[in-house]
Amino acid sequence: MKNAALATAGATVLSSFSIPGAYAAGSDVIKIALVGCGGRGTGAAFQAFATGHNLKLVAMADAFKDQLEDSYSKLFKKFGKEKVDVPEERKFVGFDAYKEAIKEADVVILATPPGFRPDHFEEAVRQDKQVFMEKPVATDAPGIRKVLAVAEEARAKKLNVVVGLQRRYQDNYIETVGRIKDGAIGEIVSGQVFWNGGGVWVRERQPGQTEMEYQMRNWYYFNWLCGDHIVEQHVHNIDVANWIKGSYPVKAEGTGGRLIRTGKDNGEIYDHHVVLFTYDDGTVIHSECRHFPGVHNRVDEAFRGTAGSAFMHAGNHGVIWDAKGNELYNHNGENNPNPYQKEHDELFAAIVKGEYKFADAENAAKSTMTAIMGRYATYSGKIISWEEALNSPISLKPDTLDWDAMPKVLPGEDGYYPHAVPGKTKVV
Numbered sequence: 001m002k003n004a005a006l007a008t009a010g011a012t013v014l015s016s017f018s019i020p021g022a023y024a025a026g027s028d029v030i031k032i033a034l035v036g037c038g039g040r041g042t043g044a045a046f047q048a049f050a051t052g053h054n055l056k057l058v059a060m061a062d063a064f065k066d067q068l069e070d071s072y073s074k075l076f077k078k079f080g081k082e083k084v085d086v087p088e089e090r091k092f093v094g095f096d097a098y099k100e101a102i103k104e105a106d107v108v109i110l111a112t113p114p115g116f117r118p119d120h121f122e123e124a125v126r127q128d129k130q131v132f133m134e135k136p137v138a139t140d141a142p143g144i145r146k147v148l149a150v151a152e153e154a155r156a157k158k159l160n161v162v163v164g165l166q167r168r169y170q171d172n173y174i175e176t177v178g179r180i181k182d183g184a185i186g187e188i189v190s191g192q193v194f195w196n197g198g199g200v201w202v203r204e205r206q207p208g209q210t211e212m213e214y215q216m217r218n219w220y221y222f223n224w225l226c227g228d229h230i231v232e233q234h235v236h237n238i239d240v241a242n243w244i245k246g247s248y249p250v251k252a253e254g255t256g257g258r259l260i261r262t263g264k265d266n267g268e269i270y271d272h273h274v275v276l277f278t279y280d281d282g283t284v285i286h287s288e289c290r291h292f293p294g295v296h297n298r299v300d301e302a303f304r305g306t307a308g309s310a311f312m313h314a315g316n317h318g319v320i321w322d323a324k325g326n327e328l329y330n331h332n333g334e335n336n337p338n339p340y341q342k343e344h345d346e347l348f349a350a351i352v353k354g355e356y357k358f359a360d361a362e363n364a365a366k367s368t369m370t371a372i373m374g375r376y377a378t379y380s381g382k383i384i385s386w387e388e389a390l391n392s393p394i395s396l397k398p399d400t401l402d403w404d405a406m407p408k409v410l411p412g413e414d415g416y417y418p419h420a421v422p423g424k425t426k427v428v
């Protein structure tokens with residue numbers, strides 16, 4: 001079940017020195033570069049060290065000097081010079097900082113806002129590095145197409161790539177999904193996936209900030225950086241649906257909007273999306289995500305089959321019932337491994353053993369594309385096919401990445417940002 005559930009490349013055992021980028025210059029120390037030094041990147045570095053292998057952080061990169069220094073301080077305080085060997089000359093700041101940091105390492109952690117992920121992944125693979133990268137892996141179709149192309153290159157080079165869709169590394173999901181794939185509930189006929197929560201942080205505009213700096217500091221609220229919360233968060237649940245179906249939807253239709261998220265610092269994203277994803281066999285998955293404070297929250301996945309039903313959530317539970325409601329399986333794994341840690345454990349174990357085992361990028365790109373297709377449907381109010389979505393030429397990325405350059409979405413004279421209007425907004 002584990003092998004079926006993990007989107008692995010198929011373990012190919014090689015000598016340590018035959019894996020590109022591993023154990024450079026014959027050393028048994030695995031050198032790490034951290035690209036993106038916010039909370040998630042810093043946490044990923046902690047998790048890399050917690051694998052217990054002989055790792056050393058040798059380079060860091062971030063657009064913002066203060067963010068890099070904060071991350072460095074936390075890591076150095078915990079692990080000291082023996083593990084955190086990042087002198088000033090290997091602290092790289094700015095839009096192109098990632099290129100220099102990647103040069104220094106065997107393994108690269110990519111944890112910037114997802115809008116930068118396609119370019120950073122491309123550079124890491126170009127330089128023959130093993131990769132851990134956070135989800136989602138892009139925010140628009142051109143970015144997805146780049147990640148898919150680079151995923152093929154990484155596979156050809158036998159570079160391990162693990163993506164932070166950690167449910168695929170979580171025991172209750174692995175065990176429950178494995179049983180579903182073995183026929184425990186028959187053929188899947190429908191499902192519901194949810195990420196309904198109260199929302200996330202907001203960073204207010206500060207005096208003296210350029211528009212580019214403001215949007216990057218408040219990145220969650222701008223689609224070129226975040227992709228909207230259907231992409232940035234709900235991709236986890238959507239990926240579970242794709243995993244269970246063993247395929248990706250052929251079309252999406254839905255609705256969404258902004259009821260609560262209406263302030264100037266709320267940028268352009270919606271606060272709710274409801275989407276129906278249809279697969280090629282006619283299965284329809286109901287997808288729902290919202291950011292409403294003070295209401296009922298729900299983050300889980302449920303599926304109905306011809307012979308029963310199943311339910312999973314990130315709190316280490318997985319339950320399967322037969323068609324009459326009799327419980328067939330209950331995974332109540334309170335002491336199961338932390339999946340955020342497990343994905344690092346498995347990546348670095350493969351590298352240390354000289355194995356090419358993980359090729360997560362293609363699936364991660366297609367599940368990210370599913371979420372983007374959902375956004376296209378809610379923003380436009382139209383039925384969007386997979387082919388239309390994947391081939392959309394519309395790039396959200398600014399034409400120039402510079403502190404004085406202008407992103408493509410700007411506030412009006414009143415300080416409010418335009419947002420999608422169904423029936424009017426073009427997405428493909």
